[in-house]
Amino acid sequence: MKHKDQRPLTIVIKLGTSSICDEVTHEPGIANMSLIVETVVKLRREGHRVIIVSSAAIAMGLKRLDIPKRPKHLATVQAIAAVGQCRLIALWDELFRQLNQPVAQILLTRNDIADRAQYLNAANTLLELLHMGVIPIVNENDTLSVMEIKFGDNDTLSAITAGMVNADYLFLMTDVDGLYTENPRNNPDALPIEVVKDISQLTVDVSTGGSSVGTGGMVTKLVAAELATSAGITTIITKSSVPGNIRGIIKYLRYLKGQEGERNTSDKSINPTVPSDLSVSDPDIRLSARSITPLAPTDSVARDSPSPSRTPCRTPSPPPRHTRFLPQSHPMRDRLFWILHGLKSHGAVYIDTGAYKAITRANRAGLLPAGVVDVKGTFSASEAVSLVVIDRKTLANAEKDVQGGGDANKAVRAAILEEGEVVGKAIVNYSSVEIARIMGLKSSEIESLLGYSDSEYIAHRDNLAFAPKHL
Numbered sequence: 001m002k003h004k005d006q007r008p009l010t011i012v013i014k015l016g017t018s019s020i021c022d023e024v025t026h027e028p029g030i031a032n033m034s035l036i037v038e039t040v041v042k043l044r045r046e047g048h049r050v051i052i053v054s055s056a057a058i059a060m061g062l063k064r065l066d067i068p069k070r071p072k073h074l075a076t077v078q079a080i081a082a083v084g085q086c087r088l089i090a091l092w093d094e095l096f097r098q099l100n101q102p103v104a105q106i107l108l109t110r111n112d113i114a115d116r117a118q119y120l121n122a123a124n125t126l127l128e129l130l131h132m133g134v135i136p137i138v139n140e141n142d143t144l145s146v147m148e149i150k151f152g153d154n155d156t157l158s159a160i161t162a163g164m165v166n167a168d169y170l171f172l173m174t175d176v177d178g179l180y181t182e183n184p185r186n187n188p189d190a191l192p193i194e195v196v197k198d199i200s201q202l203t204v205d206v207s208t209g210g211s212s213v214g215t216g217g218m219v220t221k222l223v224a225a226e227l228a229t230s231a232g233i234t235t236i237i238t239k240s241s242v243p244g245n246i247r248g249i250i251k252y253l254r255y256l257k258g259q260e261g262e263r264n265t266s267d268k269s270i271n272p273t274v275p276s277d278l279s280v281s282d283p284d285i286r287l288s289a290r291s292i293t294p295l296a297p298t299d300s301v302a303r304d305s306p307s308p309s310r311t312p313c314r315t316p317s318p319p320p321r322h323t324r325f326l327p328q329s330h331p332m333r334d335r336l337f338w339i340l341h342g343l344k345s346h347g348a349v350y351i352d353t354g355a356y357k358a359i360t361r362a363n364r365a366g367l368l369p370a371g372v373v374d375v376k377g378t379f380s381a382s383e384a385v386s387l388v389v390i391d392r393k394t395l396a397n398a399e400k401d402v403q404g405g406g407d408a409n410k411a412v413r414a415a416i417l418e419e420g421e422v423v424g425k426a427i428v429n430y431s432s433v434e435i436a437r438i439m440g441l442k443s444s445e446i447e448s449l450l451g452y453s454d455s456e457y458i459a460h461r462d463n464l465a466f467a468p469k470h471l
């Protein structure tokens with residue numbers, strides 16, 4: 001009988017442009033791509049299900065068309081991406097074909113998942129491909145993407161994809177071996193960070209960019225990690241130039257999971273055996289507890305002694321260098337994940353602190369008009385909007401202090417609203433114009449004001465989604 005730790009995993013591997021193409025020549029790194037292919041096929045043969053999110057359409061297009069630098073003009077970039085995506089998928093297909101592994105191309109824009117039915121269709125297609133033993137290769141549909149419907153970077157796209165298929169692991173493969181306290185390209189003394197428990201507590205400098213071909217740098221990787229971990233997915237940043245590390249890291253984490261019992265890591269298996277190529281003693285408890293504390297480069301192996309109950313005491317083999325973001329212990333439900341990350345916000349509804357408390361408490365309520373302070377943007381019923389918390393008293397006091405009323409008052413109000421905290425997203429039952437008319441009032445007054453009342457709520461509680469730190 002198989003041990004539970006042998007449960008097949010769903011693994012999303014994101015490869016940035018810098019991992020596929022040379023930064024200067026834009027030539028594909030065939031050797032490294034081949035190693036990636038070998039690793040993915042090994043994972044497949046071990047029974048795991050793998051999705052690749054592959055960047056580099058634009059870089060491949062630049063190479064194919066002999067254009068040295070990415071142009072600024074949107075239509076030109078889109079045309080280049082169309083040429084490059086063709087080359088990119090052809091190359092992946094050819095490399096995987098050598099090992100008899102079928103692949104599929106999936107190109108997405110945010111529009112494709114903005115409708116719940118379409119989102120579920122995309123998820124079902126991905127799951128069906130995995131079920132058929134195919135490796136889906138996902139990229140943003142750069143040729144159709146304009147600003148309004150763009151994911152913008154493949155780190156975010158990979159996290160949404162991982163959420164869609166309820167993955168166990170998201171690997172963000174890049175040209176550095178993890179997150180550092182500062183950009184290691186600029187500061188060789190930057191310290192690597194091994195485990196991150198709470199991204200909001202991180203104090204690292206990610207302000208500088210990376211390769212000239214990459215889009216997001218580390219910032220978008222942190223956004224992606226936040227998204228994926230909120231859905232219960234362990235997220236790993238590691239170096240793409242040694243793809244075999246993916247298997248090493250997975251084995252190590254499965255082993256840790258066994259050591260930690262039911263705690264922390266997302267790989268839901270229990271009672272694992274120690275992988276033959278790992279020795280026992282490093283349950284990583286110290287690292288988890290230290291959360292975001294950076295470790296010196298030489299300190300990647302925990303030195304704690306094993307507890308007496310854990311008998312074997314061989315020195316642990318250190319896992320390949322990586323940064324691991326621990327998943328939330330109470331992952332967000334799929335629908336709420338979709339509202340928060342799949343839907344584009346069409347405006348904002350400002351709510352007071354009382355409403356915020358009511359809609360985020362354990363037995364949460366829907367959002368009533370009485371708790372709404374203001375509304376921004378033009379949107380229809382059933383569209384998604386951001387929820388922003390505003391302190392009514394602060395607003396009232398600031399307005400009271402304004403001399404002259406009129407425009408001065410409006411400016412002060414706008415400034416206070418601007419400072420509100422975005423806490424989540426909602427699908428609303430009323431349009432922006434309607435909300436502007438009923439905000440601050442009792443639900444019983446909706447009908448007399450609007451001539452109808454579809455719901456007592458501005459947003460039903462099932463249509464309110466919050467980032468975990470706000471719950």
Ligand SMILES: Nc1ncnc2c1ncn2[C@@H]1O[C@H](COP(=O)(O)OP(=O)(O)O)[C@@H](O)[C@H]1O
Pocket residue numbers: 015016017018019173174175176178179180181182183184185204205206207208209210211212213214215216217218
């Ligand atoms: N604190 C940091 N830790 C690690 N890397 C960082 C940090 N800040 C910025 N970076 C940069 O982020 C780059 C990776 O992002 P990017 O170039 O967009 O890669 P990709 O194409 O793989 O998405 C690294 O090459 C590194 O220079």
Ligand SMILES: N[C@@H](CCC(=O)OP(=O)(O)O)C(=O)O
Pocket residue numbers: 015016017018054055056057058059139140142152153154155213214215216217
């Ligand atoms: N979709 C684009 C890549 C966008 C992107 O996020 O790039 P990267 O930062 O290198 O992962 C392409 O295929 O060229």
